[in-house]
Each structure stands twice: as structure tokens, then as C-alpha cells.
Amino acid sequence: MSSGDSISTYDYLVIGGGSGGIASARRAAEFKVNMGCVPKKVMYNCSRHAELINDHADYGFDLTFNGFNWKKIKDSREAYIRRLNSIYESNLSNSGVDLIRGKASFTKDGIVVVGDKRYFGKHILIAVGGYPNKPSSIPGAEYGTDSDGFFHLDSLPKRTVVVGAGYIAVELSSMLALLGSDTHLLVKSVERRPDGLLTVNITNGVIDEVETLIWAIGRLPQTRSLNVNYVGVKTDKDGRIIVDKYQNTSAKNIYALGDCCGKALLTPVAIAAGRRLAHRLFNNEPENHLDYENIPSVVGLHLLGDGADEILQGFAVAIKMGATKKQFDDTVAIHPTSAEELVTMRGGVRPNKKG
Incomplete structure (x- = not known):
């Protein structure tokens, strides 16, 4: 990084602190150049405990x-997210990345402005993510919150309507249902009652006394x-x-990836694309890019810990077919999972001996 005429210059300037931007910045820093789905999984794990409690009676346990x-x-x-963000910041610092x-x-002369500071990047990556879309054509849509607003709820709604057919809508509705909320999907229009509850009109009827409506109908850049x-x-x-396919935009030396491009809106896809871009730009790998057609492929290796028996079955097939470490490194992970460590780990990690 250099500074002159009040403009700081970087070899690689990343706009966006999500998974793709962080992954690309850290990987680029490894090559000596300078330079955010987890809360939902926490709630999923919470709802999974509720499901297991309900299932315990079938196994002879007297639990209510x-x-x-x-x-x-x-x-x-x-608290977990704050701790995780602290780890991310520490990892960026340890990698030599300026946060x-x-x-x-952008300005018209190609400078990136942040507050009263000006920055120039020899290469610039846009990885700013997206935000939940809310409809404008459905009456009463303003009474609902969105998938981000779900995490700001102060209490478990007694009755919830989740609008959407994608994985976010399905995950949110299943979590809420398992935790005890009377949960429904799909919607036509919404009306607010005098008592503050909602009446939700659907194609084949009405869902009354709805406490919370969540829009999960996609994301915009x-x-x-x-x-x-x-x-x-x-x-x-x-x-x-x-x-x-190389994440090039229509402007020279400006790239983009992740949700702001609208392709495969998944954390591990953004991470994989960001790392490959860093390899292409700074490690003399001009053809390196993410193959979006092969994202469903799963590869594994070896694991010790809870659930290892389930995970290892797939790894056994991969090893039997002669899979290599490079093939593991080139595989898009399922995030957040324990198994992703096997396709994202760059080097050996020595466990700390305690006691």
C-alpha cells in the first residue's frame, strides 16, 4: 500500500466484508499483496434441540x-456472532489485510471514497452482498418484516406466516414451527386488525391473528x-x-462476486469464487475460475468428532476413487458445517495440548 496526494493506493481493494470479500482478500494477502448465514444456523441448531426433545419419548425418555x-x-x-466477528478481524490482521x-x-475518476478518505486499487473487487426483497404490489406488505428482521424478533411469535418458496423461507418456517410457533407459508394480501394482529389472505382462504409476517422472497444486490x-x-x-466466468465486470481491473452478481447466492460459492479470483490475479493462474456448473459436487477426507461416522461415508468413496488434496481444495464447501474444514483447510493444524 502506498499513499500520495491524500489517496491511499492498494494492489487489491475489496469493497464488502462478507464471506467472498474476506476470503479473496486473505488469499490475496498470502501472495504478498495488500488490500460476513451463521446466525441462521444457530437458530437451526436451537430448533433441532426442540425436535429431539419431542422425539425422546419414542426412545423411552420421560421429557416434556x-x-x-x-x-x-x-x-x-x-454473543457468538460478536466472537466470530472478532476472529474474522484477527484473521484479516494476521494476514496483513487493512480493514x-x-x-x-466510486467517483467518476475511479477513486473509491469511504467517509473523507480516498482510495485507489490497481485491482478492485466488489463483494457487497445483497438485502432482502419486499414486495410493493401486495396490499399490507408493509406490515411484515423480512428474513433479516427475523433475527431482531424479541419473542417467539404465536402465529407466523413466512412468504416464499426458496431455502430461506423453508428454513425459517421449519425453525419457527419446531420452536412452537403456528407457522404457515404463502400469501396473497395482508390486513392489520385493530388489536395489532394481522389477517393474511391466501389463495384458498384466510389466516387470522397472525403475530408476525416474514417476507423471504429473494434478495436484491x-x-x-x-x-x-x-x-x-x-x-x-x-x-x-x-x-x-472469471468474475470480470465490464470495467477493466474491476471484478465482482457473490450475492451482488445474483449467481448461486450461497456463502461457500462466494468463498470459492473469491479465492480463485485471488489465485488468478496474484499467483500466475490466468485460467483459474469457479466452475458454477459443478457446485453440487461433494468431496471429503477424514474427520474425528461428533457426526464423523455420517460424514466419513462420502469421504470413503472419494478416497476409493483416488481423490487428491488439490481436488479437495477445489471443492465448494457446504457452510457452516464441520465437514467444510476438510475442503477449506490450507495447512496442518496442531491441536493444543491441555492439562
């Missing part, structure tokens, strides 16, 4: 599910305030950045 403390799991989840806090945007048009970056009508 009497509900749980929503505030406690919310506080525990937020710049603030809202970024977080690009509108970036002024990408100033630097010649083309987008579609919804603001998604158009890229080729």
Missing part, C-alpha cells in the same frame, strides 16, 4: 417440551449507492453486476 427462553438464545446467538470501516462509493456506473460497470435492471 415446555417451551424455551427466546431472549436467552437471542443473547447467546449475538477500512465505512460506506464505499446492495449496489445502488456504489455509483458503479461512474466507472463503467454494467448491471441488469435490478442492479446485479454482470460478470463473465
Whole structure:
């Protein structure tokens, strides 16, 4: 990094602190250049405990599910996220990556502005992610929250309607149902009652006394305030950045990946694409890119711990077929899981001996 005329210059400037941006920045730093799905899994694990409690009677256990403390799991989840963010920041620092806090945007001369600071990147990656979409054509849509708002709920709703047919909608509705909320999917219109509850009209009837409505109908790119048009970056009508298979945008030396491109909106996909881009730009691998067609492929190796028996079965097949470490490294992980360690670990880790 160099500084002159109040402009800091970087070999690699990453806009966005999500999984793809962090992965690409850290990997680029390994090559001597300078330079955020977890809370949902916490709630999934919480709901899984509720499901197991309900199943215990079939195995001879005398247990009764009497509900749980929503505030406690919310506080525990937020504490875990704070701890995880601290680890991310520490990893960035240890990798030699400068963390710049603030809202970024382009100027017409190709400079990136954050607050009153100006930055120039020889290579610039846009990985700003997206935000939940909310409909404008459904009456009463403003009474609902979105998939992000789910994590700000102060209590478990007695009755919930989740709108959407994608994996986010299905996951949220299943978690809420397992935790005890009377949960429904799909919607046509919404009306607020005098008592503050909602009446949700669906195609074949009405769901009354709805306490919480959650819109989970997709995500839009977080690009509108970036002024990408100033630097010649083309987008579609919804603001998604158009890229080729190498993550190149229409502007030279500006790249994009992750949710802001609208392709395979999954954390491990963004991580894999970010790392491959860093290899292509800074490790003399001009053809390295993510093969989006092969994302469903699963590869594994060896694991010791809870659930290892289930995970190892797939690994045994891979080893039998002669899979190599490089093939593991090139595989998109399922995140967050224990098994992902086997396809994301770069080097050996020596466990600390205690006692």
C-alpha cells in the first residue's frame, strides 16, 4: 500500500466484508499483496434441540417440551456472532489485510471514497452482498418484516406466516414451527386488525391473528449507492453486476462476486469464487475460475468428532476413487458445517495440548 496526494493506493481493494470479500482478500494477502448465514444456523441448531426433545419419548425418555427462553438464545446467538466477528478481524490482521470501516462509493475518476478518505486499487473487487426483497404490489406488505428482521424478533411469535418458496423461507418456517410457533407459508394480501394482529389472505382462504409476517422472497444486490456506473460497470435492471466466468465486470481491473452478481447466492460459492479470483490475479493462474456448473459436487477426507461416522461415508468413496488434496481444495464447501474444514483447510493444524 502506498499513499500520495491524500489517496491511499492498494494492489487489491475489496469493497464488502462478507464471506467472498474476506476470503479473496486473505488469499490475496498470502501472495504478498495488500488490500460476513451463521446466525441462521444457530437458530437451526436451537430448533433441532426442540425436535429431539419431542422425539425422546419414542426412545423411552420421560421429557416434556415446555417451551424455551427466546431472549436467552437471542443473547447467546449475538454473543457468538460478536466472537466470530472478532476472529474474522484477527484473521484479516494476521494476514496483513487493512480493514477500512465505512460506506464505499466510486467517483467518476475511479477513486473509491469511504467517509473523507480516498482510495485507489490497481485491482478492485466488489463483494457487497445483497438485502432482502419486499414486495410493493401486495396490499399490507408493509406490515411484515423480512428474513433479516427475523433475527431482531424479541419473542417467539404465536402465529407466523413466512412468504416464499426458496431455502430461506423453508428454513425459517421449519425453525419457527419446531420452536412452537403456528407457522404457515404463502400469501396473497395482508390486513392489520385493530388489536395489532394481522389477517393474511391466501389463495384458498384466510389466516387470522397472525403475530408476525416474514417476507423471504429473494434478495436484491446492495449496489445502488456504489455509483458503479461512474466507472463503467454494467448491471441488469435490478442492479446485479454482470460478470463473465472469471468474475470480470465490464470495467477493466474491476471484478465482482457473490450475492451482488445474483449467481448461486450461497456463502461457500462466494468463498470459492473469491479465492480463485485471488489465485488468478496474484499467483500466475490466468485460467483459474469457479466452475458454477459443478457446485453440487461433494468431496471429503477424514474427520474425528461428533457426526464423523455420517460424514466419513462420502469421504470413503472419494478416497476409493483416488481423490487428491488439490481436488479437495477445489471443492465448494457446504457452510457452516464441520465437514467444510476438510475442503477449506490450507495447512496442518496442531491441536493444543491441555492439562
